[in-house]
Every structure is written in C-alpha cells, then in structure tokens.
Amino acid sequence: MILELKNKFENLSPEEMMIARWKHEQRKDDRRLLSAIDVNMGAELYPGLAIFFAKMVLGNPAKTFYPLIDPTISLTWLYCNGCQLCPTKSSLKFKLNHYEVSNSIKGKNVACDDKMCSMIDKNSMEQECSDNICKYSMEYVFGGAMTAGNVVSDTLLINTVTGNNQTSPVFTDFVFGCGFDQYNGLENSDWAFDGSLGVGMSNLSMLSQLIASKHVKKNTWSHCFKRESKGGTMAFGEVEMQKEMKMTPLVPDSEMYKVTVVNFSIGGKPIAVDDEQETLIDISSAYNYFPDTIYTAILTEIQNAFQNLKFTQPDPFSCFLYNNGRIDDDFPVITYTFKGGVELKLSPNQYIFERSADEWCLAIINSNKKTLKNYFIITESALMGRLVVYNVGKKKIGWTDYDCECHEQSRLISHMKY
Template sequence: DLMLYDPKGSSSGSTVSCDQPFCAATYGGKLPGCTASLPCEYSVMYGDGSTTTGYFVSDSLQYNQVSGDGQTRYGNGSVTFGCGAQQGGDLGNTNQALDGIIGFGQSNTSMLSQLAAAGKVKKIFSHCLDTITGGGIFAIGEVVQPKMKSTPLIPNMPHYNVKLKSIDVGGTALQLPSHIFETGEKKGTIIDSGTTLTYLPELVYKEVMAKIFAKHQDMTFRSIQDFLCFQYHERYTLVFNTESSYN
C-alpha cells in the first residue's frame, strides 16, 4: 500500500496560497487572478511522460543527522513541497506507483536548497547505490569520511549537467567525434538520480554494443517487456570519464 502524504493528517502542515512569496518566486511573479484563498498549484511532466499535478504545502521535515562515531541525532526543518493530487503515466500505474518524489534540483525552491538556505545542511547530497543486494544510502550534506571523488557541475544549466570526456568499454576508449560530448540546447550529459536507465545517442549506443559483441559473439538478445536484453555472467566495465576532482 502507498503511504501518500496527507496534509489533513499533519498538525504542522499548511497549504501555500498563490499570493505567498514562495509561489511568486516559483513563477516569477504573482499569478493572474490570484487571491489569498487560492492554493499555489503546479504541474510537472517528466522525461518518461509521467505527470504529477497538485498544490504546494509547507511542513516540517524530520531526519536523522550524523553527529560522529556512527551516531545520529534528531533534526528537522520547515520545507515547502508539492502535494500531488493527480499522477499520470508510470506514476499513476499500480505496478510502478510511488509514495512521492523528493526534489533535489538546483533551483532555490528544491528541498535541498531550502534546507541549505536555513543553515540546516550544506548544499551537497550523495547517492550511493548497492549493486549487490539493492538499495543504498542517500545522504544530505557533506560526507567527510570516506574521502570522495567529485565531478563539477556545469553552471547555469536546468539539469545536473557534467562535462563528459570519453567512454571506455572493457578498458578500451571508444573512438567518437568530439561534438558528441558538447553541452548545449537539448544535448549534453545529465546525471539523474531518478532515472534507472542510461540513455545514449544512437551513434554511441552502436559503438558500445559493437565493442561488447566483438568479444562475445555468442550472446543473443531476448525481449523483456519493452527492452531487448542479453544475459552476461562475467565482469564487464563501462566507464564514463568526466572532469573530476577530489573534495
């Protein structure tokens, strides 16, 4: 069963009206026909065609804060977020429906940005996936230990864009035209924690598959749902090399 957020069930939650500063900041000014009694509404469409519409609410976010030596302490902060009234596409499908989507974008209205602006955390988050048993760790704020390798983001972009330098398949760099890595309108390399698949331009995809099947010509495809898949039991490494630094 889904555990959807219910503003009526929260003693600290409140609806954001369209005349409040948050709504004006989100839409670049006061909305036409806005009165104090009307909620600040939103509508979002994601890359896979899923949609969510609803209204903004403010409530207290509770979380565990690492205090050192593997210990945690209670933390909380007031944040404004979208309360979904209607979901479409995969978000509304019973097989892939979600309790909700947490916003960690670069804009000042994202949940992370609000917590950082209030001095609760540093404006950093880390997403570490466990590829063996599934799941993983999602950390808000700076991770001091272990020392982590970071990739700088390209500034003033609507998504988390990074500069891709090359692609290695099994230790061999693909020979690709330099323009394939350029960042611009509707092109570039995006890191998206909400996307489980790696999407590649057709040229890059063909080169990757050619490298794999050149060494493993006995592998065959089979269809699983909408995808063509192949089974592989050995270790094979696909590396995306970016501009990196240590923090």
C-alpha cells in the same frame, strides 16, 4: 541526512524482474557532509538495479511517507488526500499514504504572498492562486507526466548530527506539493510510491530548504549505494574525505545534474563522441542510456570479440547465450571520461544481467527513443559501490569507489565535517 536502503521483490524471476523494471522506465517516459541531517532510504530490488525511495516523517501527529528520490525535479510532492487522479494501490505491494493537510496541527496551505510560492514560477513550473492558496503544476522532462495541486507546509522530522557520531531528532518546516491531479502515468498504480522527493538544483529542493533553515551548512548532498541493490545511504551536507575527490563541472543553467563526456571507450578502444556531449545523471532511472552511435558501437565491439555470439533484436534488451566462462572476466569494461579527467568505469556486471540459465542481456538502452534523444543517461546501476558527491554550491560532481556494503549510518556520519 542519511537515508537507509532496503529492498523488496526478491521472489521474482530474473526475466520478470527485468521486464517489470523496463515497464517502470516506460512509465517514466510516459510521465514524465557538514552533514547535519540523516534520512532513511529504501529500495525496490531488481537484479543489480533498484528504485530508491526515502522515508519521510511529516506532521503532528507524525505520519510516514515513502516518496521516490528524483534528481530531475526540485519540488517534493505527495499524493493528496481526496485527489481524483491518484493511484489507490501500488504494484510494489505496500500501502500508499495520501497526505491530508488538516490532519496535522502544523500543516497549512502556503499563501500566495509567501516567498516560497513566488519561487514556483522561477523553477520550470506553473504557479497560480485560488482563495489565497498557492497552487503548482509541474511537468516532467521525460514524456510529459504532470502533477498539480496545492503548495503546503508542515513539519519534517530530521535527524541532525550532534557530535560523537550521534544523531538527534529535530523538527523543521518543510514546503512541498500536495498533488490533487496526476496525468500521463502518475495516476497509475504500477510502480506508485507516495510521491517524489525532489533533489534537483533549485531553492525548492529539500537540500535548499534545509540550508535556509540552517540545519545544513554546505550546499552538498551525497549517496552511497551498495552493490547488488542491497541498500545504501544518502546524506545532506558535506562529507569529509581522506583524500581529495576528483570532480567534473556540472553543465550551467540547468536544474538537473548534467555533465559533459569528452571521451568514451569499450575494452580500451576509443569510440568517438560528439563535442560537448551532455550526459544526464538520474538515479531515479535504472538502465543506462547511450546515443545511437555509441549503443551500436558497443554491440559491434562485443560481437567482434565473440564471433559466435548472436544478439536478439532489442525487446527492449538485446540478449545472447553464453556459457564459456565468467561474464565479468570475459567481457569488456566501458569507460566514460568527463571534463577534468574524471572517469567512470562500468564493469560487465553493471551492464549485463542474467535472464535465465546461460542467457544474458545487455541492460543498456538506445536513447534515440527518449525525450532527451542521443543523450548519455547515467543511472543508479552505474553508481553502486561508489560514494557520489553532488556539490551544488560549486556546481560540480564527483565519485570514488567506496565500501558501501560494510558501513552503516555511523560510519558515514564519522566522515561528516563540522
């Protein structure tokens, strides 16, 4: 399943974009390929950053929804028609769509004795029943945002790979949440999408449901985000690589995608990290987070290399003036090393952004104020220009540099393994 990316908000100034994007981060804190399937994706664009969302077609008659892609949750949910605590508009300048189960001839509430209802209790969510309707209540990891409503089922339109790099539309049953009540940020119009597409690791995720319906054979999904946040693709199923991809194990017993950093350096200089330093991979966030000691060390190393550089106090970014050369040529590369020897390098243009003429900002955040205090959090800005493979079945993740800019859906489909 491939998700095509688009972008908006190209007319905002760099400063407006950075601050607006930070407000989205704050909202998150306050709320919380045998590829058989193609899905369309989009992106809200900021300088070097994007908020990735999926195009989902549900119901009969069909209706299109645009949920935010979120790997920190498993159950997909949409704002429900008639909900009292839901945004009615979005600052993203597109119309919000609320789901109405009675508008689809295939739509129905999930009964309390349905096996999908029984999974709610097993997946970090509360489940209850009323009038034989399965209900859910889910709290986000970051800061306590909550969504609650009915568990529903409807038909999902997917594009299955049929051979010769072609796709064919197919309908499949899909279970998701119909959110009547949202709290602690999700009820606001700022940065509102139609809901969230859950790609976490549980039997409730879209990937798990596609496997159960035999539309996908391998418990794997991937994404390839173009540089400069100009779009990209996402696929459910196994992608056949020309050479073996190095992978690092996922931290066990977690629905989220966590890996372990064993070494860290800036400009080739090692910086000590804690033993078994857990790192969250979260493409629903934009700015990369660092533990306090690492964040401070990054600023110190840059200041040591550029003696005349003066940083502003973080608000939320530390900024500086620089007009003596090219940022990408002059500033150091940041390197993470994970278990298994897998490396991830951040070039300067992935962690430094131009705010105005000759004014630059470090687009990195100190994680001492996050719910996951002193975590590394790797976000979409670190993963652009790379094919990232989440092998959920074997509990590992890997990436490789990839020309996401040039390939279209057909090129990625040509790498899908049957």
